[in-house]
Amino acid sequence: MKKFTPLLGMLLATSASAWADNSVSDTQKIDELQKQINQLKTDMKAGEKTVSSLKPKIKVGGAVRFQYSYEDYNDANTDRGGDLDFDVFRLDVNGSIGDVTLSAQYRWYQYMNVIHHADVGYKFSDNWEGKVGITQVPFGNLNYNSNNFFFSSGYYAGIEDDYDAGLSFTGKYDKHDIRIAYFLNDEKGGVDGYSGDKTHRYSYDVVGIRDFAGGEGIWSAPAQEMGESNTINLRYTYNFFSNTEVGVSLLSGDLEGGSGVGSVGDHTAYAFHVKSNIDNFGIMFQASEYEYDLDNGSDAVAVGAWAFYDTIPTEATSYNLNLSYSQSVSIGPITNLTYYNDYNLITDKSAGLDDTTMNVTGVAISAGGVYAYVDFVVAKNQPFIGGTLVGNADDWNKRLNINIGYYF
Numbered sequence: 001m002k003k004f005t006p007l008l009g010m011l012l013a014t015s016a017s018a019w020a021d022n023s024v025s026d027t028q029k030i031d032e033l034q035k036q037i038n039q040l041k042t043d044m045k046a047g048e049k050t051v052s053s054l055k056p057k058i059k060v061g062g063a064v065r066f067q068y069s070y071e072d073y074n075d076a077n078t079d080r081g082g083d084l085d086f087d088v089f090r091l092d093v094n095g096s097i098g099d100v101t102l103s104a105q106y107r108w109y110q111y112m113n114v115i116h117h118a119d120v121g122y123k124f125s126d127n128w129e130g131k132v133g134i135t136q137v138p139f140g141n142l143n144y145n146s147n148n149f150f151f152s153s154g155y156y157a158g159i160e161d162d163y164d165a166g167l168s169f170t171g172k173y174d175k176h177d178i179r180i181a182y183f184l185n186d187e188k189g190g191v192d193g194y195s196g197d198k199t200h201r202y203s204y205d206v207v208g209i210r211d212f213a214g215g216e217g218i219w220s221a222p223a224q225e226m227g228e229s230n231t232i233n234l235r236y237t238y239n240f241f242s243n244t245e246v247g248v249s250l251l252s253g254d255l256e257g258g259s260g261v262g263s264v265g266d267h268t269a270y271a272f273h274v275k276s277n278i279d280n281f282g283i284m285f286q287a288s289e290y291e292y293d294l295d296n297g298s299d300a301v302a303v304g305a306w307a308f309y310d311t312i313p314t315e316a317t318s319y320n321l322n323l324s325y326s327q328s329v330s331i332g333p334i335t336n337l338t339y340y341n342d343y344n345l346i347t348d349k350s351a352g353l354d355d356t357t358m359n360v361t362g363v364a365i366s367a368g369g370v371y372a373y374v375d376f377v378v379a380k381n382q383p384f385i386g387g388t389l390v391g392n393a394d395d396w397n398k399r400l401n402i403n404i405g406y407y408f
Contacts, residue, residue, distance in 0.1 A: 058095035065405035073386035073397040086110060087403060099123065112200040112307045115187060117163050130169045134187045137162040138179035138235040139249045140271045145286050147324050147340035148360040149373040149403045154318045156383045158204040159269055159288055163187050179235035191227030191256045199304035208302035209294060210311050218311045218388055222302035225258030244276035265294040282324035291315040299351035300390055312389045313349040320344050336366040346389065354392045356381040372404040
């Protein structure tokens with residue numbers, strides 16, 4: 001009864017003139033009241049629908065992963081017959097509130113806790129969507145330029161699956177995909193961020209200028225800090241035959257020095273990339289080039305990720321060619337096997353450094369909520385395979401890696 005009391009009051013107030021006019025018939029008065037009642041009911045339902053659409057629709061998921069590795073370049077590891085370790089526990093939050101989308105992921109490793117991404121999105125029209133926060137940098141083949149657990153060699157130079165803090169816009173028109181992004185700094189707040197340890201991050205970013213002449217080592221903390229600043233990304237792809245995406249990517253930004261020194265240089269990168277699926281076969285190709293043009297002419301920069309410092313050349317060219325085949329199977333709980341071979345080459349490095357080469361042959365296994373990578377890696381001057389991008393090693397290192405995760 002409480003809901004209808006204000007409704008009757010409104011009807012009486014809005015209909016006073018109709019009752020006062022004796023020239024209006026009773027039937028007309030009743031029809032007029034019925035119209036007003038119907039309109040008020042419609043308005044009330046619309047209001048209820050608006051309130052309902054603002055209720056959060058959030059889904060919480062995550063994963064837990066373990067890893068076995070056998071490394072021929074690590075005598076202690078081979079003497080033990082390899083190592084089985086806990087890899088990561090992560091939580092994913094995805095959903096929407098009205099027209100606003102939300103997405104975030106946080107990860108707990110044995111040696112660090114990191115934010116993977118955290119962004120808020122809004123769809124402005126049928127063609128354009130925007131995101132703000134820590135979001136993926138639109139560069140090269142997306143979402144990954146690799147099939148294997150270790151990504152491509154370019155990941156360790158910051159040009160695959162990188163996440164920074166800023167704005168990103170995606171426009172889709174039939175076969176055209178347009179990405180425009182502006183990143184104020186990296187996900188740790190840049191050179192003046194409040195993070196206690198700049199190496200505790202998921203994706204690689206520059207954190208300093210490497211001074212080999214001053215006695216710094218490849219894995220030392222840099223004496224001169226540096227960070228990315230005011231970076232603009234442009235990416236365009238065209239879809240041929242509904243299964244082949246061909247595109248180009250461009251990146252340009254400033255490099256900010258620590259302790260308020262201002263700009264110490266700039267960085268640029270560009271790539272040509274192809275991603276295609278023909279029946280069960282997958283093909284990825286990418287040719288990329290990056291450069292950190294430093295005012296002091298240094299040939300190396302310090303990067304941070306995965307709880308340690310490393311070093312990369314200030315400029316290099318990379319090539320990737322990845323092949324895969326997906327097979328549906330019924331082997332116990334296993335429903336899919338994806339076989340792949342990913343080939344990586346980083347060449348034309350600054351200071352005449354030796355090439356980095358990595359080849360990964362493996363299979364990805366799907367079994368309900370369980371997903372596993374089985375990778376055999378052969379590499380030279382490759383991070384996490386006994387080397388570094390600024391190495392000059394002649395020996396080939398080999399690693400058998402099995403990563404198993406349950407996703408919920």
